Structure formats: C-alpha cells, structure tokens
Amino acid sequence: MILSVNGSRYEVQAGTRTLVEVLRDDLNLVGTKEGCGVGMCGACTVLVDGKPLSGCLVLAEQVAGKEILTIEGLSQDESLHPVQQAFLEQGAFQCAYCTPGFVLTTIALLNEKPSPSDEEIREYLAGNLCRCGSYQNILQAVKSASATGVKHHT
C-alpha cells in the first residue's frame, strides 16, 4: 500500500499493523510516540487530512490515500513551526514525550478556530496527556500561537 506522509509517498507492507507502528518502525518517524495503546494519552497524535487522530487506534491500511502529517513534517530545516516556537518560548513541556502530540493537536485546533477561548482550548486538548503537568504553560503556548495569527496549516 501507499502511505502519504509529510508530502512524500511511501510504499509499505503494513499488514495489520497500526499507523503508529508503521510510522515508527518502517518510516523511522520516531517523533510520534506510543504512550497507552488505547487512544487515551494522545502521544501518538498525527494529523490525517488536517484532523488529529490517535495513531495507535487506526491501522495504517485505513489511512491509505489520506494526507498524514507528523511532527517531522512541520519543519524540514532548523526553523520551527510557529506552534513549536510558542511551545519553546513558553516552556510548555518537561520530559516532552507528549509534546509532538500536543503541537499537532494545537495546529488542528488553530486551523479550526484561530482564536479559541480557554475553555475551548481545554476541551480540544483534553485527549492529550502530560504526566509532568505542564498544562499551564501549554495553555499559554496555545494562546501565544493563536495571538501570532499566522496561517498554521503547513
């Protein structure tokens, strides 16, 4: 099957494996993490046609033909995506295992709703868990990225 990831097309033998397994094991896109395996923690979040999806809950087969964006697709060089920049500036992480998932969910949120309220941010990010408890700074980072008002879709 053909998997379209970060603008490139890959021929993969996915079998019955999940999207996160194929991304990590076959394509070496290891920025995406598997945290819980049941779609609760959001560490494996990728954007599929712009919508956040838990990579542990879908088989790679199911997203054939769709456009997949992982954390590696946000910045091809030294520069950072504005949402990554906001997370860096606000110190919105500690161990950072959850960070790629949060960054991608935030991008989807800001594409849907460029100026979300605190409550809307909390609602949208509720499926991403940060065990270190950096949520205050994550909230600030989302607001700061929102305030930059740039077009977030890559």
Add this chain to the structure above:
Amino acid sequence: MAIGRSVPMLDSVARVKGEVDYLVNLRLLNMLVGKIVRSQSPHAKLLKVDTTSALQVPGVVAILTGADLGASAFYGAAIKDQGVVAVDRVRYVGEPIAAIAAESLDAAEEAALLIDVEYEEMSSVFDAREAIQSGAPTLHEKYPNNVFIHSRLRHGDVEAAFAEADEIFEDTFTSPLAQQSSLEPHVTAARWDGEQLTVWAATQAPYMVRRVLSEIFGIEQNKIRVIVPSLGGAYGGKGHIRIEPLAAAMARKTNGRPVKFVLSRAEEFVTVTKHAASITLKTGVKRDGTFTARQVTIYWNGGAYADASPLLIPQGMVRSVGPYRIPAVHVDSIGVYTNLPPAGAYRGAMSSQTTWAYESQMDIIARRMGWDPLEFRLGNLFVSGDQFATGETLHDVHFVECLEEAAKAMNASSPLAPIPKMGQGKRGRGYGVMMKSTVSTSKSQARMKLDDDGTLTLFTSTVEMGQGAHTAMAQIAAEALGTAFEMVRVVGPDTEITPFDSTTSASRSTNMMGNAVLAASAAVKKKLIELAAPLLETPAEELRAENGKVLANEAFIPYAEILKRNGLNSLEESGEYSTASKLDPETGQGISTPHWHQGAGAVEVEVDTETGKITILRYTASSFAGRIVNPRMAQLQNDGNVIFGLGPTLMEEMMLDGGQVTNPNLADYPIPSIRDIPVELVSVCIESEEGELHGIGEMTLPPVAPAVANAIEDAVGVRIKDLPITAEKILQALKEKSQP
C-alpha cells in the same frame, strides 16, 4: 548571571521537534525484541515452565527461565528476595516467569503463548493489615508474619503526654495502590561482548543499576557500562532496579546480539506501584492550642518483594510526624508483604501518604476544637532552632512563610465567576503543609572539561527526565566559573564516562549535584589561577577568576588564552559533595536528613451537591527553593506537582480482582488532563538569604490531597479519609450526613 535566568532547556528545539533520543527509539545492529511471560497466578508453586514448543517458533532466538539462573540472581535494596525471573514460585499476577528474545515482536508474542506453565495454587493475601494476621499466607518463609521491616521512632513518654491532653483524636487514613504512569514506559536494552555488558536503561539510578548487575552476574563493575538517555518521565517509578537484570540475563543467551525490552502500558501496572498505606494517627492536644503527643502507626503494602521499601519505609517514618511542635512522638512504620506487584517510590514518596494523614487530621482537630485551621497551623509550625522528633535541631526551615504565602496569594484574589453545575455549588477553602526528608546518605561527583576555545563540558550522572536538571547544572556551572551559559555542554549519564552519583530522586540533584558542580568549578578556577600566575607575574593568592578571565589588579587573561599559552588543549577537574546522616535503628533518634523539603498549598474548591463533582477553582502552591536556579523551570516543578497530585487526590486507584489489576490502562485508570487543572494555579517560591541550592521536585505535591479534603469539608461538611476523593464518595457522605 546564569543563575536566576529562565533560560529554555538545553535541548528545547529537539523537544518541540520530537527529536529527543528516548530509549524507545534505540536501534542497535542485530537487535532482538524482548518479551516477558508473566504469572497469571497471585501465589503458586511453579511446577513446570516448558519452553519446548515456544523455541520452535521461527524467529525465536532464545528463552530465559528460572532454570538459567544461578544462586546470585536475586536482588533488592536491602533484602535480596526478588528473582531475575521467578524460579520455583510466583508471588503476584504479572511476575516475570520467562523472557523471549526474537527477531520480531510477532514471533516473541507467538512463542509467549506456547510456553507451558503449570501452577500449584497457594492461598494469597492482598491487604497489608490482613497479611499480618495469624493464619494469613506467608510469602517469604524468612518473614513468617509478612512483616519485612518495622521502623521505630521513640521520642518522649507518649503515654504520660496523652494523659496531659485535653482531647485525644484518633483517625485512620488510607491511600490505595497507584501507578507512576510515565508516558515513556520502562525500557532496557542489553548487549554482552564476551564478559563486557552494556545496558541502555531508562533508569533514575545508573550507578545503582551497575552495582546490582555486577552482584547478580558476578563480574566487576568496570565490566559493565550503563547508558541513560533523556527519560520520558519517571516520578520515582524508574528509581530502583526494574527490568535491567532480566534484560541482561536474556541477552546473555543470544550470542552477543542485543535485546531490547519495551514494556506495554499494562505491564507498567505490574512493574512498580505507589505503596498502598493505612495510617492511624493518635494525637493529643490541649485547649490552649498546643500538642502533647502523637502516635503514628503505618502499614505500608510493599507487595510481593521488598524492592526499595526497606530504604523508603524508614523515610516514611520520619515523614509521618508533620511539621509541628509535638513534645512526645512514637512512630511504627511497618512494611508488609502481600501478593501484589512490588511497591516503590511515587513522586513525593511516602510523604504523599503521610501528609494526607497528618494534614487531614489537623483540620479534624481544628474544627472539633473550634479553632481556625490556618491559625492552628501557624501557631504550631516548626521554626529554625526547634527540635524535631528525631532529636535533631531544625535549621533553615520556612514552613510559616510557605503557608502564609500560599494563604495570602489565595485569599487576596477576588471570587471567581460561577461555574456550570447541576445542583447547588458550595465553595470551601483548605490548606496543607509538608515536611519531607531527603536521602540521608548519598554522594554526587561532577567532572568539568574546559577547552582552549572556552567550551565547558560538564560530565554528570544526574539523569535528565524532564525536570530540567541538565539545564540547571549548566547554569550553576556557568555562574560558578564565570563563563557564558551558551558555552556549557552537558554529557551523561554513561558510567564509562561520567562520574558517580547515587541517584536522581528525592529532589536531591539541584542540591547534591549542584554542590558537586560548584566544587568542580572551584577546582577549575584554582587550576586556572595557578596557570595564570606566571603569565601575569602575580602570586596566585592575589588573583581571582571571574567572567571568563583570571584577573590581577590591572591585567587579566581570558581562560582560553591561559590554556593556549600553557600549551594545553583542555583541562579537567572534578568535584564531589556527600552527606551522611543516621538514625538509631531502635529509637529513630539522630540526624535523619541533611536538609528539609518544605512546601504548602492553599486551595479553593467548589462541590456540586447534586452530583458530588469537585472543581478545583484555585490552587496556590508554595515551596522553599533556597536559591532559584531557573524561575520558569521552578514554576513548572511547582505547577507540575500540584497537577500530578490531583491524580491520587481525585481519580487514581488501581482496581484489583484476586490480585489481578483490572484497570491497567489509561482509559480505566485516569490521570489528570488539562480539563482537571485548577481554574487558577499560582506558584510561589520562597528563597532564603543563605542562598543554598535546594531541590524542589516534590515540595508542592503531598499537600494537595489533604488541602482538597479540608476544602471539601469547609464547603459541604463531609470528611473523606480514603483516597481518592471521588464524586461518588462525596455523594455517599452527603447522603449519610442528611440522614440523622
């Protein structure tokens, strides 16, 4: 000044790009996948572990069972009761019985199903207080009543002191099993090159891992290399030996091919837990608002193996007394074996359980006696110069400031707007204060290399697990040496390269490794001055080193130039910092800790009387921080502790059925999400004039549960004594209260 600046973490760019090299990403040449086969019985004799069919599965390279192990294949911090895999008996559901090394996970999983295990079931016990009853099944014959440690503190005559009390309060508070739940699971890879062993481990204690592996395999420590990349969280769960011995034993059977084990989320729940605890506090008070005596009895559920409990339970004893002047104190801190997974440190280790007890009882006492809970605390809190129940004199304690700052910040703010609810919303406020010891005896070493281009490399075995320790160490080094923060690199841990450190736990690194870095910096400066003296034609004692230069009165030379003019490409120096404290094992008298961890919290909650739902409106967290190295990272520690602490307070509980964990996943075992954080969360760090470096990794966590319980009683008049405080428990208590 490098200290006091909110510089971003050293590898911030990698962190936001998802490029941190966590161990889950590790790939080695010819690497095999490891898979653990676990016990399905809580307590049984192992009659048979037959691997014949499993070995036939294509892709299976080797299988490890108890039959492969020698007599030394047992470990534990003080009691070596835990096998690398089970040998002839299993004692909890999930205990490793065998391990498989295979070319693929599919092959390993297929083989796991084919290993034929035959059990002879034995009776089992899961509750610590049941396990000490006569007739309860014995887990380890050497400890027939299942008590593997009993720590005692005896200070004053409690019976006489209770006789002097006007009122005596006796309450029992419980905390259930909980799981550390780092998003990165336990991961270990191991490879043998002849008699040389290399282990890549997600651990907080690389040198402990090296020592224990050396004991198990009977090889010199210098034949073992332990490498630890950045961790995806640990919270105590990676603080002691976990799967490293198993991985190394497995790799011994694969002819030099490395094997990597990555635990599943379900396996995490049977690998290490928070100690379930039952704590009974008997406290005598006088009508004038002072204490006469306190008697504490704690049963810690250690699970099936002692693990680190013999180190933690004596700490739990010290941490159970509380930060108040109480003339007579007795504590019995008792560790009990049960047929559950082994318990270990869980962020705020032991203090989370003990603070839950003593700070809840503070409000019970204050309410019954008609005292203001805040004033009652402030009137009794320790101040520097007071004597603690161990007999030691307290220095540099700031409990009053911590509590006052937390209370002030909360009470100064204006009421929050109404929040949506089903029924009537009732608001209340509560407080909690925590007094915690750190590791009593430990050592940190640091080495520094200064290059002739001014680059400073710090070699440290402090583990970076998200707390920002490497960044803080770089700031301390930069400041101490007077060099630019941007010129500092941090390397480690790698036991082949970086010098000794006891552990990255108990909030000790900023203090202990920080002081080792200061010592190494002083040594580098001394050397630079010696090298510069002839160049400046000035005696060394008249020179000083600062801002990247050695200065005489008029002249100066930059560090890099000192090296160049002496023909040196680099110079290296080391520093060390150690502490040693000791308590009498019979009486608990002596010195328990080099310094005290101090934190407080003030919280306002709203309880929906229709649904029992608890909303944390605002929380102010304060910690004593000594000298703050990085304000934003300090705030993240304080905030993170509160948010982490809301888990065991409101939702975290491992459910069990016949010793089997029935909710070993993050759907049925919820941890706090961004929707659970307080509407307002404020962090306060208290600094001292002395400017000592202190750790702050856990200070604001233990006060969370009692502060919330106290605020709930303030709001709706019900007292919950068993964690977690769920909506169901509130509703039940409200129902009981309304039925006279």
